[in-house]
Amino acid sequence: MDRTASHNLDTTLTSQSTNHLSPVLGRVRIVRVALDTPLPTLFDYRTEQSVTPGQLVQVPFRRRQIVGIAWELAQKSKVKPDRLRAISTVLVEMPALSEEWRNLIAFAANYYHRGIGEVALQALPGHLRTPTRWARLFSLSSIQCYRLVEGAAVSLRDNVPIRLRAQRRLAMELIESGVLDAQKARTLCSKASEVIKQWVAGGWVTIETVTLNSAESTFNVLNSSTNNDYAKHIAQIKVANIYKDASLTADVKSTSSSSDEKTLTVCQAHAVSTIAKAIDTRLENSPFTPFILHGVTGSGKTEVYLRTVAKVLQEHKAQVLILVPEINLTPQLECVFRARFPREVLVILHSALAEGDRAQNWLSAHRGKARIVLGTRLSVLASMPYLRLIIVDEEHDPSYKQQEGLRYSARDLAIWRGSHLKVPVILGSATPSLDSWKHAKKGRYICMTMPERGSPDAVLPTVSLIDLEIEKKRQRIVVQEGLSQQLLDAVRDRLKCGEQSLLYLNRRGYAPVLACDACGWVNDCSRCSAHLVLHKLERCLRCHHCGIESRIPNTCPNCGNLDLAPLGRGTQRIEEALSKHFPNARLARIDADSTRRKGSAQGLFEKVHAGHVDILIGTQMITKGHDFRNVTLVGVLNADAALFSHDFRAAERLFAQLMQVAGRAGRAARADSPGDVLIQTRYADHPLFNALIRHDYEGFANQQLEERRQASLPPYTHQALLRAESKKLAQAMDFLKIARTMAKISELADPLLSLWDPVPMSMVRISGIERAQLVIESPSRTALQSFLSVWIVKLRSLRSPVRWHIEVDPLEI
Structure with a gap:
């Protein structure tokens, strides 16, 4: 929430205050409109049109026209009638937003202490917030569709080479669906229009145009009494991108x-x-x-x-x-x-x-x-x-x-x-x-x-620990690669059986640090309190916080040493190591780097499901929800870092991640393939791993709750966070100190409230901005909310170059 948002508002716009109200004469109506501002207020406009609460309207705001939501009607306004500005346009084509929806928005705005219009407008799609898009959204339009000629499926499939992956994907989608709209076709193959023309010439496909109301999308066609079969095909394809896998x-x-x-x-x-x-x-x-x-x-x-x-x-x-x-x-x-x-x-x-x-x-x-x-x-x-x-x-x-x-x-x-x-x-x-x-x-x-898997033959996977200290003593671990011999042997056994393996490492890139052995130089980001991550395939150093990139230096920038070494391991490095150990295996890596292109993640998951991948390496993107039927081995690398985090929620998150990724193993209904999970760790006696081996979530959760109860941590207390950002850390800290002092005055003081001392955030600097925080907590949610409501008003009155915001129920502290 920006402090400056509360100043210099247009004098014709008013809040919900009703002091010194002036009557509105004749047929002129007063409409209170929610606008996208951080202030918890509505703005008064006049209109002679019929307006229903919940309708979208276009109004003048300062020197521009913006979209708002008619929130409520009023009899009077604080602004004089001759200075009250008029609503420009009322979007009558769209049904008004319901009272239930407006209640939801009002609750969210009140609970999270944001402007009601800020929440409401951000909840709408961008095109609805843009008046120039209204005409197209609510006017007649047409879509071009490609229809498979009856009996042409076999000929089309046989005439599209397997090596032309995009065209093959387009053909298989068309064969399975029967009809395909042009937009979906372009997502499957960038040259779809040219390819379709060739297929039309071959007599396999016809091109048709369907006219429909774009505001109703393809659902008008679906509900039409005519052309029903064709409508079903169109609707099922147009509505969203369908995930297809044989x-x-x-x-x-x-x-x-x-x-x-x-x-x-x-x-x-x-x-x-x-x-x-x-x-x-x-x-x-x-x-x-x-x-x-x-x-x-x-x-x-x-x-x-x-x-x-x-x-x-x-x-x-x-x-x-x-x-x-x-x-x-x-x-x-x-x-x-x-x-x-x-x-x-x-x-x-x-x-x-x-x-x-x-x-x-x-x-x-x-x-x-x-x-x-x-x-x-x-x-x-x-x-x-x-x-x-x-x-x-x-x-x-x-x-x-x-x-x-x-x-x-x-x-x-x-x-x-x-x-x-x-x-x-x-x-x-x-x-x-x-x-x-x-x-x-x-x-x-x-x-x-x-407590049991849905299929009578499927059982929970067996979870085992690989003690890296023991493996190291036995010289059964490749230090640079971080892969134990036991894990490599297990992967090799799966390859022989034609089964899939999944290796989980929640760190992308090749290595998190590039360092000089001679002088100790490390590749720090100039804009963030973080190291640049080595991406070997792209031949660059990249910050995962601000996105800045630089070339990999040939020599140490500090001492000129030629021997620069990558420290630590990311998914790229594990992929490289596995390709050396298993040169004939089909590998796939799924992380934020390999799935940057639109549809790339879908394509990779499709390959895994179709059995075209032997070893899958990935981050948390692969840990939950995916039903990999042929994965029988899951290996977990470098899970120890979260065991000693300063974040009290770290253990809860780690247990959830490991339980989820372990659940990818042995999901097929085969009693002879229960699935194995191997976790590499140096702390094999840790209680978290012992609970994981037993699949004992209840015991782990109860133990964690007891620890939090004794420490008065959430969920036994409620927290809010005041964050301040500035180019200078001292300014952010000074603002938080003033805010804390302000909170201790008599009218705000509450024995149920505790305010921590202001401290820099664990990641102090991001994109050149210094950040600090102040935690407020209370065992009473009501007391915390009441305090925040008054405190925020006082914070807005402070004149400071610092940007600040309040976060209720924070997860990152």
Whole structure:
């Protein structure tokens, strides 16, 4: 929140204050509009048009025209009538945002102490915030589609060489779907238009144009009574990027065809029936209670989701919201839901979508046409007027907490939204967050445990530790590579059996440090308090915080020494080492570097599922949600660093990561392949590893909760963080000291509050900006919120060059 935002506001814009109000005469109406500013206020405008609360409007703000939301109507305004500015345009083509949605936004703005308009406008797709896009969004348009000629599938497949991967991918998609829109075709093959012309000449494909209302997207076509089969093809392809994989699709189709006949386990059946009762009793005055679906990896949580969603869609004709923590988890889950519910409209919402697609998908959810919405954390703020079920998959994942702008927790907002609507909220995880686990122990959440894998033949993997100290003494470890002989032997055995191995290292790049042995020079970033990471393949040094790059020096910049050595290991270095040990193995590396291009992550996961990869190396991107059917070995490298972190949540996160990545092993229903997990460590006696070997999440969680209770740490206390940023650290520290002194005055002092001393952040400098923080905590959430409401007003009055913001319930301290 920028201090300067509270000054020099346009005099014609007013807050919600009603002191000295002037009457509004005649037919002129007063509309209070939410605008994208950090101030917790609404702005008054006049209009002679008919305006409904929740409608989008275009208004003059200072010297420009911007989009706002008509939040409420008023009889009077603080501003004199002759100085009150008029609303320019009212977007009548879009249904007004519901009161339920506005209540959600108001709660988020109040709880996280942001401007109500700032939250509301940022929750909308970019095209809706741009008036010049309105005409295109809500006007008639057409899409070009490519249709496979009947009986041409075999000829088309045989005439596209396997070596032409993009064209082959385009052909297989067209063969499977029957019809493909031009936009999707371009994502599969950059030269799709030229290739399609050749296929048209060959008599395999025809080009057709479908006219539709772009605001309705392809859902008008889906609901049309004419051309129904063609509409189904178009809708299922246009709505989102479908994750296609030969082996996965076969599994999904089988599941779809036999979904009604598939027998649930006892635990699955209990979970489905319990949630079904909550859905049926929604309108009765029953207390709201979220559900924790605590199932081990592979226990069939997705099947519980599917059965519950089916009940909502079939019996209640409503909408369902499904949240996932990361974008790369959406394709596989999308494919499963599309196969189970082929006649339902499903849309995807996440930040990687093109702005036009995101706007159309959002509008479909807002109009109630999309009955299943699958997306990342921003989806929790989507307008869904018929919402009757919320599912938060991998609810423990810290990715649900936004780290910039409005620093909200999507999981927490999902729970509040479910409580407000009295609809079930399912929190699914093999390792629930300690916050949720505490609520379950107190009886506030209903915990449904599924301790065994869903298939009768599949069992949990065997977890073993490789003691690196012992391996080193036996000279069975390659020091530079960090790979023990025991792990290499296990990988070799899997290669002989035709099975896949997965190696997990949560550090990308080649090496985290490049150093000089002679003088001790290391490659520090000039803009951040961090080292430049060596990326050998790109032949550069790169900062993973600010993105600055530089060439790899030939000699030490400090002493001229020629012998510069990489210290530590990243995924690139492990990939290089494995290629030397197993030159004939097919390797794939999945991390933020290898998946920069759009669709690259999807392509790599497709190769793994199709069995075209023998050894997979990756970061946390591969730890959760993925169903690798042929992976029977998981190796974990360098997990010890998190054991001694200053962050009290480090152990919780490490346990969750290791449990999740261990769950990728042995997921196929084969009793003879239970799966093995090998963890390299120098601390084999650590309690965390002992609990992991036993798959004992409950014991680990209870022990962690007891430690936090004794130390008065969350979830037994509530925290907020005041962060200050400046080009000089002294300025940031001085601002925090003044803020702390201000908080101790009589009107703000509260015995339930504790304010820590201001300190520099662990990562002090990022992109040349120095950062410091001050922690406020209290055992009472109410006391903390009341204090923040008053304190922030006083902080805004301070004149300082420092930028600052408040974060409620921080995860990073």
